[in-house]
Amino acid sequence: MLAELGTNYVALSWNGFRHNDLKPGLYDPQIESLMQFPYWSYIPKFFDELTQECQANWQYPVLHQLVLQHLWDTYLTNSQHIWRHLRIRADNRGVALNAHSTGAFDQETLQMRGLQALSRQLASSALNSLKIQETPEIIGSVESSLLRTLIQEWGAKSYEFSLDKLSDDGSKRIGLFRAHCYFANGSSPAPQDALQHLHCFTGYGGSLQALNFLLSELKG
Numbered sequence: 001m002l003a004e005l006g007t008n009y010v011a012l013s014w015n016g017f018r019h020n021d022l023k024p025g026l027y028d029p030q031i032e033s034l035m036q037f038p039y040w041s042y043i044p045k046f047f048d049e050l051t052q053e054c055q056a057n058w059q060y061p062v063l064h065q066l067v068l069q070h071l072w073d074t075y076l077t078n079s080q081h082i083w084r085h086l087r088i089r090a091d092n093r094g095v096a097l098n099a100h101s102t103g104a105f106d107q108e109t110l111q112m113r114g115l116q117a118l119s120r121q122l123a124s125s126a127l128n129s130l131k132i133q134e135t136p137e138i139i140g141s142v143e144s145s146l147l148r149t150l151i152q153e154w155g156a157k158s159y160e161f162s163l164d165k166l167s168d169d170g171s172k173r174i175g176l177f178r179a180h181c182y183f184a185n186g187s188s189p190a191p192q193d194a195l196q197h198l199h200c201f202t203g204y205g206g207s208l209q210a211l212n213f214l215l216s217e218l219k220g
Contacts, residue, residue: 003050009215010050010058012043013200013207040195061218063196064183067159068152070217075163082164082173085115085147087180091188092155099150100160119146157193158182162204177213178204 001014051058075081087100101114123142127134151159160180164173180199182192200207 011211040192043195060196063181067181080166084162087160088151089157090154119143122146157188175204177210179210
């Protein structure tokens with residue numbers, strides 16, 4: 001575990017918090033959860049110890065607002081950026097939702113896949129039932145509303161997305177951010193949901209790049 005202390009922030013990062021009781025190649029999904037070290041019980045204590053040691057007054061940022069409001073409004077429809085919806089876990093009105101994308105785009109069939117493909121199909125079905133002619137503008141508007149409901153308004157426990165920036169000529173994509181964001185909203189049977197944190201990915205610079213990106217957005 002590493003702790004990075006800045007002039008106005010502290011960040012903890014860790015890797016490999018898993019028990020290794022199983023021999024290589026022996027995987028049982030029923031006991032997979034038992035292999036996970038309960039970091040959610042220890043990380044808050046480490047923050048408290050650092051707060052006392054440094055005589056600081058740190059506060060958790062409101063991750064839900066930062067991701068689903070600030071970043072969403074800033075980048076989702078920005079033509080110079082590509083936002084991919086990868087996973088949503090939510091619980092609302094007696095419905096537990098757990099959906100993830102198995103792929104963003106199928107190069108062979110040139111079709112969209114994953115959560116965006118689902119929302120587009122639902123939008124198309126709704127328009128057909130109302131006998132409304134599909135146009136790119138109309139179906140795009142309905143699709144956006146469906147995604148906003150599923151991700152922003154349906155009591156998200158966690159949400160994973162990636163954000164890329166296009167080069168000036170549009171020929172390259174530069175990975176800015178990817179993380180599975182745990183919001184610590186409400187009650188949940190999953191113990192890791194009690195801790196606000198990010199699961200970062202090495203393909204997008206890991207926790208260091210995620211931290212620098214979020215700090216820049218918080219300052220902005």
